[in-house]
Amino acid sequence: MNIDRYPEIRPGKKVFKKAYAFVVLLVVGRGIEAADRVDGEVKDIVRGLPEGFTFSLGVAPSGPWMVIRKEKSGKLRYLGWRRFGKTIELDMAIRNIEAAFRIFTFRESTAQAHNNGRFSVNGNLPNALAIMRIMDIAEIYLLPKIIATLAVKRYPDRRELPPGRKHFNRLRIYLRAFSPGLFRVVYRNL
Amino acid sequence: MTMPAYYDFCSRVKTISGENAMEKIPGLLKGLGVRRPMIVTDRGVEAAGLIDTVTEAIDGGLDIGAIYADIPVDSDYRVVDDGAAVYQNNRCDAIIAVGGGSVIDTAKGINILASLGGKSLLGCQGAGTIRRKLNPLAVLPTTSGTGSEMTLVAVIADTERQEKMLFVSHFLLPDLAVLDPRLTRTLPDFLTSQTAMDALAHACESYYCMEKNPVSDALALRAISLISEHLLPAVRNPAETSARLALANASAMAGAAFSNSMVGLVHNLGHVVGAVCHVPHGTCMSILLPYGLEYNTHRREKAIGEILFSLAGPEIYAKTPEKARPDKAVEQIRMLNEDLHNITGGKHPRFLGEIRNKDGTPAVPRSALPEIARKTMADGARLPNPEEILPEDALMVLEHAWAGIHLDRSRIRKGA
Amino acid sequence: MQTLEYEFIAHPRILYGDCSLEEIPAELAENDACKPLVIASREAVRRKLGKTLIRAFYDSGCIIGGIYDEVRDYAGISLALNAAQLFRKRGCDAFIALGDRAAADIARAANILVSHKTDTLLPFFNGETPSRRLMPFIFVPTCCTGASAAGRTLFIDNRRLHSDYYFPDVVVTDRRMSLPCSARCAAESAILAMDNALWSIIDDNQSPMKNAFAHAALKLIGDNLSGFLKRPRDGKRALPIANAGVLASIAAANARPGIVRVLGEELEKETSIPAAVFIANLTPAALFCIQKNESPLPGDLLLAAAGMDAYAAVPTEQLGRRGAEAIIEMFESAANEIPEAAISRIPAHLLAEACNNAASREMVNFGADDAMAVLEMARQEMPWQTHDNGERK
Ligand SMILES: [Fe+2]
Numbered sequence: 001m002n003i004d005r006y007p008e009i010r011p012g013k014k015v016f017k018k019a020y021a022f023v024v025l026l027v028v029g030r031g032i033e034a035a036d037r038v039d040g041e042v043k044d045i046v047r048g049l050p051e052g053f054t055f056s057l058g059v060a061p062s063g064p065w066m067v068i069r070k071e072k073s074g075k076l077r078y079l080g081w082r083r084f085g086k087t088i089e090l091d092m093a094i095r096n097i098e099a100a101f102r103i104f105t106f107r108e109s110t111a112q113a114h115n116n117g118r119f120s121v122n123g124n125l126p127n128a129l130a131i132m133r134i135m136d137i138a139e140i141y142l143l144p145k146i147i148a149t150l151a152v153k154r155y156p157d158r159r160e161l162p163p164g165r166k167h168f169n170r171l172r173i174y175l176r177a178f179s180p181g182l183f184r185v186v187y188r189n190l
Numbered sequence: 191m192t193m194p195a196y197y198d199f200c201s202r203v204k205t206i207s208g209e210n211a212m213e214k215i216p217g218l219l220k221g222l223g224v225r226r227p228m229i230v231t232d233r234g235v236e237a238a239g240l241i242d243t244v245t246e247a248i249d250g251g252l253d254i255g256a257i258y259a260d261i262p263v264d265s266d267y268r269v270v271d272d273g274a275a276v277y278q279n280n281r282c283d284a285i286i287a288v289g290g291g292s293v294i295d296t297a298k299g300i301n302i303l304a305s306l307g308g309k310s311l312l313g314c315q316g317a318g319t320i321r322r323k324l325n326p327l328a329v330l331p332t333t334s335g336t337g338s339e340m341t342l343v344a345v346i347a348d349t350e351r352q353e354k355m356l357f358v359s360h361f362l363l364p365d366l367a368v369l370d371p372r373l374t375r376t377l378p379d380f381l382t383s384q385t386a387m388d389a390l391a392h393a394c395e396s397y398y399c400m401e402k403n404p405v406s407d408a409l410a411l412r413a414i415s416l417i418s419e420h421l422l423p424a425v426r427n428p429a430e431t432s433a434r435l436a437l438a439n440a441s442a443m444a445g446a447a448f449s450n451s452m453v454g455l456v457h458n459l460g461h462v463v464g465a466v467c468h469v470p471h472g473t474c475m476s477i478l479l480p481y482g483l484e485y486n487t488h489r490r491e492k493a494i495g496e497i498l499f500s501l502a503g504p505e506i507y508a509k510t511p512e513k514a515r516p517d518k519a520v521e522q523i524r525m526l527n528e529d530l531h532n533i534t535g536g537k538h539p540r541f542l543g544e545i546r547n548k549d550g551t552p553a554v555p556r557s558a559l560p561e562i563a564r565k566t567m568a569d570g571a572r573l574p575n576p577e578e579i580l581p582e583d584a585l586m587v588l589e590h591a592w593a594g595i596h597l598d599r600s601r602i603r604k605g606a
Numbered sequence: 607m608q609t610l611e612y613e614f615i616a617h618p619r620i621l622y623g624d625c626s627l628e629e630i631p632a633e634l635a636e637n638d639a640c641k642p643l644v645i646a647s648r649e650a651v652r653r654k655l656g657k658t659l660i661r662a663f664y665d666s667g668c669i670i671g672g673i674y675d676e677v678r679d680y681a682g683i684s685l686a687l688n689a690a691q692l693f694r695k696r697g698c699d700a701f702i703a704l705g706d707r708a709a710a711d712i713a714r715a716a717n718i719l720v721s722h723k724t725d726t727l728l729p730f731f732n733g734e735t736p737s738r739r740l741m742p743f744i745f746v747p748t749c750c751t752g753a754s755a756a757g758r759t760l761f762i763d764n765r766r767l768h769s770d771y772y773f774p775d776v777v778v779t780d781r782r783m784s785l786p787c788s789a790r791c792a793a794e795s796a797i798l799a800m801d802n803a804l805w806s807i808i809d810d811n812q813s814p815m816k817n818a819f820a821h822a823a824l825k826l827i828g829d830n831l832s833g834f835l836k837r838p839r840d841g842k843r844a845l846p847i848a849n850a851g852v853l854a855s856i857a858a859a860n861a862r863p864g865i866v867r868v869l870g871e872e873l874e875k876e877t878s879i880p881a882a883v884f885i886a887n888l889t890p891a892a893l894f895c896i897q898k899n900e901s902p903l904p905g906d907l908l909l910a911a912a913g914m915d916a917y918a919a920v921p922t923e924q925l926g927r928r929g930a931e932a933i934i935e936m937f938e939s940a941a942n943e944i945p946e947a948a949i950s951r952i953p954a955h956l957l958a959e960a961c962n963n964a965a966s967r968e969m970v971n972f973g974a975d976d977a978m979a980v981l982e983m984a985r986q987e988m989p990w991q992t993h994d995n996g997e998r999k
Contacts, residue, residue: 001688003695006672011663018665060632061667097665098628108195108624115400115452115574116196118625120632122316125356126568133567145606154578154605193826193846196626200619204770205815208611222738321638323739360619360636369610404826404846405620405853408818416814435610439814446815499914508918 029066034176055090080189090123197403216251226255228282255282270299291336298344328366334437335385337445339367380537384472392444396451414500416440454575456482484597541594612813617773631666639700647705671698686715745774757859784848792838793943794882802854805864823854824910886941891983
């Protein structure tokens with residue numbers, strides 16, 4: 001048998017989807033950092049996390065990633081997309097880029113994705129659950145309602161989250177997320 | 191039924207059921223290349239004479255390398271380390287676990303350590319540690335409830351750090367689950383009733399939670415019918431072999447269903463009530479199960495209505511108009527609890543406020559509810575529940591379950 | 607009251623639906639593997655399914671050791687030997703079968719050869735059981751799988767080997783792969799899946815777990831069949847049917863082979879007409895024979911095929927018959943897509959031979975005369991209809 005008729009295959013890369021995931025992760029990362037300075041529930045949850053707690057969210061096995069740490073000040077800080085040289089206590093990875101793309105294009109809600117086993121979580125479970133709740137809240141603020149309802153299990157009604165507060169907080173989060181700090185962190189990661 | 195856009199299902203446990211199921215163990219284990227199994231159990235099971243029954247049944251076929259019976263009620267990783275040392279010193283090559291949920295979890299832990307090598311389970315943590323087949327593990331459940339014989343998780347306590355180590359891997363699915371009525375013969379009636387309600391909760395929750403799929407659905411419905419048909423006879427008369435075998439089957443099928451479709455509100459609240467107030471898992475399940483159905487009806491009306499078919503039979507199902515089926519299912523479960531309460535002479539509780547400690551004080555004081563509600567956020571079972579559960583929601587449900595009243599549906603937050 | 611004396615195993619992990627193909631690399635990683643050998647049928651590669659599979663491996667870090675695409679419809683040992691050789695030379699660590707039953711069987715056989723470091727299957731034909739530590743084996747059925755490829759049988763060089771270790775570890779049903787290639791293929795797969803599910807439920811081993819799998823399969827087919835036959839390549843219907851095929855084959859792996867299936871396979875061997883054609887034709891007759899012998903058909907059939915509401919509306923004593931009617935209706939609608947079996951035109955000696963061969967197969971619980979009775983019944987004008995109370999069209 002001539003084995004050269006059946007060559008070895010090195011699969012390629014999905015450049016566009018990775019780039020898209022990269023941008024989404026950047027926005028989510030900055031959004032979470034901002035939400036921690038604006039929303040009361042997020043502040044409460046963060047208070048329960050240990051100091052120096054570092055977690056990453058991304059796409060297995062080859063990225064992109066985002067890394068967030070709880071600083072000495074007790075606030076979350078988005079550290080960028082490099083995992084190298086950081087001790088990561090909680091690692092949440094979407095199992096493949098295609099699943100990540102589905103989630104980031106809201107064809108599969110984050111809740112459903114967790115239930116479908118699209119995430120592999122490595123680390124302490126209560127902390128992982130806390131982060132997931134923070135991400136839900138961040139999504140509610142960052143996304144318009146019509147999209148956020150696809151992403152979270154229950155989109156809060158006006159009793160649960162009064163519209164005035166929602167819009168005010170949303171504005172503050174957007175201003176913070178896209179403030180000059182964004183350029184600083186991008187610059188530092190390059 | 192609407193087909194989910196995606197699902198995965200895995201339950202690769204060989205199940206043997208029957209009144210002589212244990213006699214088949216030697217043949218099947220030999221087929222897996224086993225020569226010297228170690229029996230893992232606890233003192234209670236041993237004292238009930240079950241280990242004698244087991245060794246008698248597998249006598250001659252296998253050379254038993256060791257019997258490790260030192261598993262305490264609150265097992266932790268040191269027990270696992272200890273057990274694995276016994277395993278290695280006696281050159282065993284497989285484990286036969288005989289017991290309830292805690293024994294089975296510990297046995298899974300021992301199997302990890304004994305198969306992968308090493309001195310302590312602490313060194314086996316982290317995703318991706320278990321990446322190959324472990325040594326053969328046969329599980330002989332002595333309660334019909336936890337379904338651990340069909341699950342791929344092992345929860346081992348780390349008492350020093352006050353944490354729970356969670357091991358999840360398809361390689362943790364046992365190779366063999368043995369369902370033999372002789373194993374549950376000595377279980378007292380109120381434990382039969384509560385563990386069976388745990389199994390019922392697994393089946394119902396897997397039927398309405400977010401990962402429901404055609405296979406887990408079919409398993410769950412069968413488990414529900416078996417329980418509703420056989421639970422009362424088995425509790426009334428422990429000598430009823432066929433009823434006990436049916437419950438063991440139901441528990442295993444419910445285990446396979448929820449291991450794949452997961453559990454929701456009932457377990458979410460139940461786990462925390464159990465941990466905070468030291469109430470047995472089955473007790474919490476019996477009490478909370480109706481609330482799981484009530485809380486999720488607006489999201490899963492059809493599915494919860496279908497539970498009635500298995501719970502009450504086709505006649506009652508046909509007589510009940512479609513809109514009323516979910517409530518009828520809830521009512522059936524409440525009736526079942528009431529019946530079990532009466533048969534066990536009040537040992538099967540109906541609401542949280544009713545549970546008593548050994549000294550007669552309330553086990554779940556009303557003042558503990560806010561703390562419980564807060565801690566539900568740290569329990570994984572909140573994720574698969576179809577409706578979001580935040581601490582305020584949990585507290586609302588707990589207050590109802592504490593007093594034993596129907597859930598006030600107007601207080602369920604349904605979102606925008 | 608059912609007896610609960612049984613053994614049951616459903617080894618394969620079932621991955622179904624959106625993005626399930628992309629799960630394969632992670633699945634391999636969980637098994638400590640990263641370089642699979644793909645064993646594909648010619649047909650699958652011709653339809654560019656190999657390319658789709660490679661795309662699912664993008665960004666995964668895995669290398670595909672090669673795509674061995676020599677498999678046509680016959681599984682022979684020489685192909686398995688070649689595949690095993692390729693596997694060793696490339697240093698692969700897992701098998702992926704892409705295609706139909708033959709591709710899966712070559713992968714099974716090659717897996718034994720490499721895992722046991724041998725060049726012959728002879729000891730296994732003589733009763734040796736394979737070891738527990740085979741290489742991970744993932745099966746991606748395309749179409750025309752014969753509906754039993756996910757089971758525990760290795761069918762090679764016309765011989766059958768049975769072992770729990772022949773189950774695939776993972777079966778992937780994905781829209782990009784598992785749609786039928788033609789209307790004919792669609793009808794045949796539906797018929798074979800229904801047959802597997804039907805006879806698993808009728809089987810005398812009443813394991814509730816096996817019945818649950820069969821039930822799920824039959825229910826999926828019942829819900830989707832009519833739409834599926836109209837538009838076989840519409841994923842909304844076709845994918846659940848493909849999934850039903852997987853579930854039914856797992857159920858069937860835990861039951862005795864049904865009389866119709868065995869007879870159909872033997873008739874296929876005699877006449878080269880596909881077994882599904884015979885199965886569609888013989889099923890009503892076989893069900894009628896069972897009823898004639900007054901062995902009640904399980905009510906489960908109706909529940910699975912027609913759903914809870916239909917089941918609850920039928921009085922207990924009619925459950926068996928109405929279930930059979932529902933099933934027969936399903937078979938008939940699928941049979942419209944394939945040619946008539948015309949059993950009357952097959953020479954009598956071939957029929958007799960097929961009956962004898964069927965009765966001498968392993969694990970069957972019927973005799974040649976039972977098989978003959980079914981054939982006789984099928985030759986008559988459909989007797990079932992004389993039994994009808996007019997409700998059926
Ligand atoms: Fe439970």
